[in-house]
Amino acid sequence: MNDSAPAPTPAPAPRRVRVRAPELIGKGGWLNTGGEQYTLADLRGRIVILDFWTFCCINCLHVLDELRELEEKHRDTVVVIGVHSPKFVHEAEHRAVVDAVERYGVGHPVLDDPELATWKQYAVRAWPTLVVIDPEGYVVAQHAGEGHVHAIERLVTELEAEHGAKGTLRRGDGPYVAPEPEPTALRFPGKAVVLPDGNFLVSDTTRHQLVELAADGESVVRRIGSGVRGFADGTAGVAAFNEPQGLALLDGSSVVVADTVNHALRRLDLATGEVTTLAGTGKQWWQGSPTSGPAREIDLSSPWDVAVFDGRVWIAMAGVHQLWAYDPAGRTVAVAAGTTNEGLVDGPVAEAWFAQPSGLAVSGDGERLWLADAETSALRWVDRQGVVHTAVGTGLFDFGHRDGSAGQALLQHPLGVTVLPDGSVAVSDTYNHALRRYDPATGEVSTLATDLREPSDAVLVGDDIVLVESARHRLTRLRLPEEAVRVASVAHRTRRAATEVAPGTLRLDVIFQAPAGQKLDTRYGPSTRLLVSATPPGLLLKGEGAGTDLSRTLELDPEFEEGVLHVSAMAASCDDDPANAYPACHVHQQDWGVPVRLTEGAADRLPLVLAGMDDSAV
Template structure:
């Protein structure tokens, strides 16, 4: 175990590197900033990318800190793209509005600042004190409580030294734009012929007439919140997926940031809660039980399959089910490890499943597995299969045979009557089609803008696409033949770490936050899981264990690949007098691209959590 003792001597203070980003600054009213401009303030850098569900969790975690310490703390998002689309400046502008980011954001499409701070994973938080020195770094989510405590300590220390500067921060909100929809997520055809749309950024559901444009009614107050009640009083937080239940009398809603399933009564507009507590699921929490008593994690889409509501649980890379008869939830597939592994549901790996659709014959549940840019399906027996996609770091726009075809972060799937499936290929701005009969992928339409879902109109043969970044529904006629586009393939643009072939020492460095200690009351408090793509990269050291250090054996005949590392540690308040200490689980998944080279490093350190490194 690699527990860094608090008794170790303090390291020499490290001056924070400058903030550099070719895309410039957002949410500052056009003002450009340097660290010198922020001297006297506590700065929290949030290295994020908008495809990453863990990054979106951190945005929500930071809201309370941001509000409570607005006069002393400046949070700066450093947008560091994974996908090619995320390097487009307008896409970052859209994402900042879509997710309600209320602090300055530095657009760093070339990862210049990411490299200066030696960041290895999304998300990573770095704390800089008022004198410009790095004092803490945390990888992963769930660190808001530790950062809040550190901020209070820094406020007291630098108030006493006279180095703390209070006042308004650099955040300037953008001008609001008047549109009927704002970054809609999913759509549903209602029995009436109207459409129900999740108006995600405005925290509402909107019913549109059959023309797909005229607003019939709005459900929800429009303010971010979690409240049941009548149509005008109920509150959502970034709702997404929708599915008809109760023979079309009601709709189940994936209320994503509230970590809940909600029920909309179509006749009255009343909203109630079906599942979830409003709290996010963490490792060690129950994975089944009464629906209102079990935590969920960022449910992104829902579909009725085999008599149950299936849930694309993007936040934990799993599929869950809600049983409306038993009013219970349970894990149906996935281990919480992020990746692409087929097989029995209990052994399968997913990566942010974000779109669900049941095949025309009811035999398959199709899913868009967004982070692996994959189209996958689940059989009625729960087994998981992949139609298109190879892993976390391969993506692009390529038609043809399924084993060669590529998507880029698809968010939606739509079953077609002939057994094929339309894929909302979000970051390629395209609608694609996979035909199981031929094993071929074709392109149906291009020049869409971040399509996130589509609804088939069976009678007319049209398909209505949710163009999320154009804030509208777009009706298309399915063409007789696919549109041909030039093939493009990509890999994630993070630079590979050069490692020596043979033995590689992997060290996951964990330091419990101040005032806490490792929780060993019920056995080992740490877990480490290691695998690789391709699997042949590792001759030894893969698998699960409880120690946070391990020797890996790299295959010299495999020149490059990706090491997948998942680490977890549990810590509790270190106060013997407290009979019920507060406990926290720290978890992070890394995908580390490596290249074998003579003279490469023999040790790979990964920081799970770090405190007070100044």
């Protein structure tokens, strides 16, 4: 070998493909900008991150929380723009978007896009989706799902260096203008419970507190929590919550709290006001994490409500579409029902599918656990034999306001359930601004009250029902009427346009590219997973089920004109640094519900981007 031979020239780094970013348009206009309207030209010189979200979506709420640290760390170079892209009819109402932006503490400008105009321009197919635009106005990355902020921050650092050197980076204050706070006693309350002395305890979600109200439902007795977003145990004035929701009496002297964004269960001692942690680590559960064990050592994911059933505290684990249970005696927690797949599938608890369970209530005889399954607009229950049933609801894409037999009735994203004295169930039909009633004896659904504003829970007090009227920031007392109010029937399907695909063979490709500085994690076997199903089930002749390959050949039955393909994908990657004996690992996951229309001559390939570069990569 000739030692004097020149060393081989290293291959040049792949050039990032750049596509000019489409303009930001939305009929609803801009929020959190002090009334200013913006174009991409106004943002030139800044790194722009578009967050396509809708406020019903728990994964979107997770991303809002993931973005907070990045926004703070890079606030002089990065502008995050939330592009609100509605699924439900209610979410297209401008007032509802204004409320949601305040409710969830969104600290950046939001473009209200009720007609999905910008969503279509960027070819977005899933909530949430993050798009990165460089300081010169080019799309440089797109990621569907949650868990991608670590990769985006690495890209932001690269863009800061690249455009700082080129002179195309502009630093300074961004366009965000915080709204003026409103002086109400409650602010977007979530859930309530009646205390042994007749007072009410309410989760004051947006202010990160619990509020005890007198029996009149108005007078403030005390506040528990510092009022600052955080995670800390201690006395009433020291303890910190993060958007708490569900409440349940644990015994005569304490209340268990679903501390949603802290991914934890907390305990409030009613006598002392002391707050302690029962379950959760403060970190969000990801695929592959333990699902049972000592409660303080197991990660949870957005617990939304709690109820004591069959000797355990059942948890509506909205973040992973499951029900979990906490055992107070053993101080352990474990999955009780659901597979983490999002949808509506009944059967044994280990096989059932849920979609953001958000409200729980136990029947008077203790034989049923009722639940509001928000994203399927469904009322469901679990029996003591461990079987899941559906009373009202058909799936992810059908919703509305229609009374009648349970098989025909429609709800719209309900968040609360309350068992009535006669054994029927009151449903806080949140996006219909209504209180509904399901009678198990007759199988009929009726409307008890309308003209509410996003009711999210209700409790019984004598002959009255007291609702948490979240978007009116109050408790509202109603006398239970003997007869339901009749309303006109309305039915809806999701607003997204169907993707035209060819009948017969369809190639499904989930595009995943490990972020820069990472590689697929294959230490314990395949690092990817793909699950496919369809509504109606007969649409899919071939290709249903789970596998490890992110590409699959599907066979669509030409007898169907349209349907929905349900796709769930996961990929795991780890930092690629040989010098690091303990590399950080990350899970990337996303569920898609893709409405499809079978059309002769249409595309025979369906690409879905899990993580990777802009659309030119697919």
